[in-house]
Amino acid sequence: MPVDQLLEQLHLGDPRSVARAISLVEDQAEIGQHIMQGLDQQRLDGALTVGITGPPGVGKSTLTSALVEQLRQREIRVGVIAVDPSSPLTHGALLGDRIRMMHHALDRDVVVRSMATRGRLGGLCAAAGATRRIMAASGCRVVLIETVGIGQSEMDIASLADITVLVLAPGFGDEIQAMKAGILEVVDLLVINKADMPGASKLRFDLGREAAESDRVLETVAAENKGIEELLAGILALEAAFRKDGRFRQRRQQSRDKETVDRCLDLLRDRIAGLIRNHPPADMDPGVAAEVLLERILHIPG
Numbered sequence: 001m002p003v004d005q006l007l008e009q010l011h012l013g014d015p016r017s018v019a020r021a022i023s024l025v026e027d028q029a030e031i032g033q034h035i036m037q038g039l040d041q042q043r044l045d046g047a048l049t050v051g052i053t054g055p056p057g058v059g060k061s062t063l064t065s066a067l068v069e070q071l072r073q074r075e076i077r078v079g080v081i082a083v084d085p086s087s088p089l090t091h092g093a094l095l096g097d098r099i100r101m102m103h104h105a106l107d108r109d110v111v112v113r114s115m116a117t118r119g120r121l122g123g124l125c126a127a128a129g130a131t132r133r134i135m136a137a138s139g140c141r142v143v144l145i146e147t148v149g150i151g152q153s154e155m156d157i158a159s160l161a162d163i164t165v166l167v168l169a170p171g172f173g174d175e176i177q178a179m180k181a182g183i184l185e186v187v188d189l190l191v192i193n194k195a196d197m198p199g200a201s202k203l204r205f206d207l208g209r210e211a212a213e214s215d216r217v218l219e220t221v222a223a224e225n226k227g228i229e230e231l232l233a234g235i236l237a238l239e240a241a242f243r244k245d246g247r248f249r250q251r252r253q254q255s256r257d258k259e260t261v262d263r264c265l266d267l268l269r270d271r272i273a274g275l276i277r278n279h280p281p282a283d284m285d286p287g288v289a290a291e292v293l294l295e296r297i298l299h300i301p302g
Ligand SMILES: Nc1nc2c(ncn2[C@@H]2O[C@H](COP(=O)(O)OP(=O)(O)O)[C@@H](O)[C@H]2O)c(=O)[nH]1
Pocket: 054, 055, 056, 057, 058, 059, 060, 061, 062, 063, 193, 194, 195, 196, 197, 220, 221, 222, 223, 224
């Protein structure tokens, strides 16, 4: 299919064209760049990306699915990106996510994409960034990105998002001990899921006074759709506030810059590896070899 036609179908929301476009961009084909440049800028600006992160097992996928349900009730088209940073050997997690999204499988206004890190976080950020833009251009008003973990790398992926939601659950409080002070500085909303389980109020207490008193801490029972409407309302209220006070624009710029750096580093890594393969450095100290190579690479036109 010619790229113009693909773009036209994509902007009409055709699921297969969306999937095809994402694959072409992931393969870093030249056509991928044409696609990215042809995306409707207004739709990109208007769409909201929400990062949903937290330790495995707290209920992120269940919560994501419940949010999708809630959005669809409001007839809002939604994209979901499920990121699995584990090795390709544990595809079980990805599959689980897919199955949980199954009841949306026939809904053409729910666009789902899973991706694995393949050990390249920079590449992943770039891929997730491009994917959310394609989804947005296809008419998704909201794109949810589910990532596992609360480490720096997951926060990096989450930093792609306009709004970040950290999900915790009773029994998972230990994971955040190290960062509990100021946790609300890194995330926009904190969700205590599995509020039906004993320990939910203790978790809230453990998060400290700041968190306990904040209206940015919400409780949900994702498995029973409880608190989801309030969570969505909270997300949309934050979006409105951020758009008004300029933070939305500022974050978009930051995430674009970060994506650009990541993309550069990826390209550079490939090019350097190629150079070393073709012209193995003589018996040089790697530190010296790196200096020499970098000097050369920065002077060689692509
Ligand atoms: N009791 C209870 N269990 C839940 C809730 N939400 C999710 N779960 C269960 O927790 C387990 C992990 O959920 P999942 O969504 O896969 O977590 P993820 O690894 O964070 O994506 C599953 O067995 C869910 O059914 C909840 O609100 N309450």
